[in-house]
Amino acid sequence: MEKERNITSMIAAGLLALAAVVGAPERALAADGAALLAANCLSCHSAQGGSISRVEGQRKTPEGWQMTITRMQEQHGAKVSAEDKRRLIKYLADTRGLAPAETAGWRYLLEHDNNRVETIDGRYRDMCARCHSGARFALQRRSEDEWKLLMHTHIGLNPTLEFHSLARDRQWFPLAVNEVAPALARDFALDARAWKAWQAAPRTALDGSWRIAGFLPGKGAFEGRMRASAAGEDRYELAIEGRYADGALLSGRGVATVYTGYEWRGSVDIDGVALRQVMAADARGERMHGRQHFADSRRMGGALSALREGAAPMVMAVMPAQLRRGETAELTVVGSGLAGAVSLGKGVRVLEVVSRSPDRVVVRARAEGRDGLNDVAVGSARGKGLLAVYGRVARVEVEPANAIARVGGPGDAQMQKVGVAYRAIGWAAGRDGKAGTADDLRLGYLPARWSIEAADEEAEKAHDADFVGHIGADGVFVPGDAGPNPARPKSLGNTGRVNVVATVEAAGATVEGRGKLDVAVPDFVQRALD
Template sequence: MALSNNNSKRALLSTGVLALAGLASTPLLAQDAQQIIRDRCLACHTESGTAEAPSFSRISEQRKTPEGWHMTLNRMIHLRNLQISTEEKRALVKYLADTQGLAPEETEGYRYLLEQDTNIVETGIEPGTAEMCARCHSGARFSLQRRTEQEWKYLVDFHMGQFPTTEFHSLARDRQWFDIARNDTAVKLAEQFPFETNAWSNWKAADKSDLMGRWRVTGFIPGKGEFDAWMSAAKTGEGKYDLDIEGTYADGSKLAGKGNATVYTGFEWRASLTIDGVKMRQVMAADKAGNNLEGRMFLAAEREIGGDLMAVRDQGAADIVAVQPSYLRSGVSTELTLVGQNLDGEINLGEGVAVEKVVSRSKDRITVIAKANGAEGMRSVSVGKANAELAVYSELARVEVQPANAVTRNGGADSAMAKVRANYRAVGYSAGADGEAGTDDDLRLGYMPAQWSIKPADEVAAHDKDDKYAGMINAAGIFTPGDAGPNPARKMSANNVGRLAVVASVKDGDTTVEGEGSMLVAVQDFVRRVLD
């Protein structure tokens, strides 16, 4: 699986996801973690409350994700000279995320940040917080925290003390920034993201499911494609598991790997695995019943290179977890694979869809040759009592490139900063019942194979030959930017930056339908820290 580029290891201190994923540590009781706080933190913080229910100033008035608590500890280490061992740090992140985390519904809409899906254009951010906070941070950064009003105000104070020039930045100068931030924005944040919520109270009181067992997994790995696998999670401690995974890619090649996982807050799955020699990370959320996991898997060395991931617990019942591909073109015989578990019984692909041949069949994977006729729309697929859906279409109307907007960064060469790549996928749509493409009636068909190319985004990019210098995209849809540093071949020895359109060309019968995404190739990300 030749996916990672050969650059220095990179870590993003503001996320902590690489350090969180799959950390194994000796289980500690709550009293042990509280004692670590007493031993390591009370030089600056204070303790109150009772022995049974202690309260620690500036700590007990906040709730955060595991990554949020990891960020806090990193800040204490690097800015406040906190002396803490790796094991103590791991124990504190687990304890704080379990006891002062976020409920499942409190993370909804913001999980892209946890899953390291960085090429997202955020929408719906309240204008005041967009101007005050999201000009530097992602909206998800502050939306994944819960604080008392006083703690939100303290956060404003921290920014003033740690970054005093904030008051003179764009959207801050020429107005009473500090007064607005402390007396308006902090109050709004406390109302929108309060420390005490019914969601958190209910989740704390809820019974949490142990996530040990056997899981049917489906996902996508850039450069390799879609896969299905069995993943076993053997419990080694409270919220900790050893993992084994074995599966098959859509092209028939095999995959195998091992690793470990930690579950925080009763539903936040963080895992580290080595699959076919490549280190991968999983970030998923369990549903409240603990029978489904959903999220993303990506390269440990490159969080940008990854894909969707889903896992369904094997409970002995029949279940179809994926149909690959998720669409059939009417009148065309197509190989179709039903991925699931305990698949017994008659195969029914829905109205007007015939099974011409069963190519192979097992209890967890059925491959058939199928042919569809009839009207466009969704079909109900079943194998015995297991059900799924399949899209039937007559003509591909449009192609959507995902991500629609992406930022990559040049690097390598004589630079210590690694290149930041991006991977693309093409989603096909038919025009739907109204016959007009680009409306709400369009039928989503699913991911489709595409030929990939780049071109200048506009006349200026064409004049500067950005498509020649800024980078290249391979057959798998993975874009690699150019080398860092001035390029003597470019006008005024410019860097290998540029603005590009990424083009997906999908063949549909005798026609080809194209879709475009936007790519900005920028200079190195100097916010990231290079580790030896």
């Protein structure tokens, strides 16, 4: 009975608050969220001084709150409708989210850019990151009591945890509760200045027209315009028009929701392909940066940037982003408010303006002078360090440098293949003339010829490069089929270790770069959580 009175009281309080703010949409939405939280959570959680137990002691990203509610549904039988779940995630992310400064450095997890090698404090590496990515816990904020309760939850749900590697050789649980939890509470504090400052900062609506530039595997670099029309509750309807670097046109439509005042999450369909956008807006709502990936293959994607039109004129990109000395080439300058003379920096002559509009200028240019990153200007619109001028490519890096692909299928929707999209980054030697030193000049992404080779002697003996999969001319690696392969000794599956080789032809010279690729079994755990 007491719990029922609490539920009634919380719901009534939320409804009274809602009625009191008619004509004030933002406050009304907050009151609606509070009532919704009470209605869906108080059957299990208790009311404590106007707040709800466990919820009050945590802050998370939108994805973090989505995982929490999904866990309540799957493990505890919580009955939450799809619409209520959407509204709860929005409310919790807005009121108990993370500030921009708190997500900086960890956003690759939100963007599903997962082929990263993390650098993590040793305490957390051996205690937490032996199972999770470091970004998994770094994108949460909890009180010390909540961090301790998380340790108890781990051991309760996974009672064999203490017998795992890096746990069975020490007193894992006492260390977790008595040493790691207090450290987490200090390093990832619940009551942080950054969050308080962000809560007090004014919010900028992200509707209007945006110039966008990015990259998609198999498609290449692109640029265009995205129009966002307000649809209420920080939701926007999107219309996209643009073109790829090869001149092919693109168009699409979609929707987006903004969480916590800056977290942009979009779902778009471009020429029949479903895509997801994950971006963060700056404090003034003039720029957004993040990643766009395929909806059915989240790890396959590329960078995405957006510049609000109507702000100060600005150059956002040059395509391609490099020009070799003594070479004449056609360059496309992308931005907003591009009116006036075109300058590509010291040592670069603009020979001809091929075409121009307020957001796109195509020129023929020739480079002389020294190696360096040149600023680019079109009238009063400027972009810093956007064009690399160089004499020769000294070395090539493969991005990602370390990656995991997973076999899958054939024809099994539950075990889809997980591929990897590769790009080649060129570098010129620094002033000392030696490649591989700190002052090397980054040239940006270069066209390359792609191949794979055995990673080591054991992989050579097993002929891994013949079975693990293939890489296309576009740099996209597609792994082989799951299951036994009779063509291999002992019917070994199509897993193995290879190097991905990028071969760049520049000025008559051939330069190669290599990245490491492990082709592993299907991602069973991930599929179970989806």
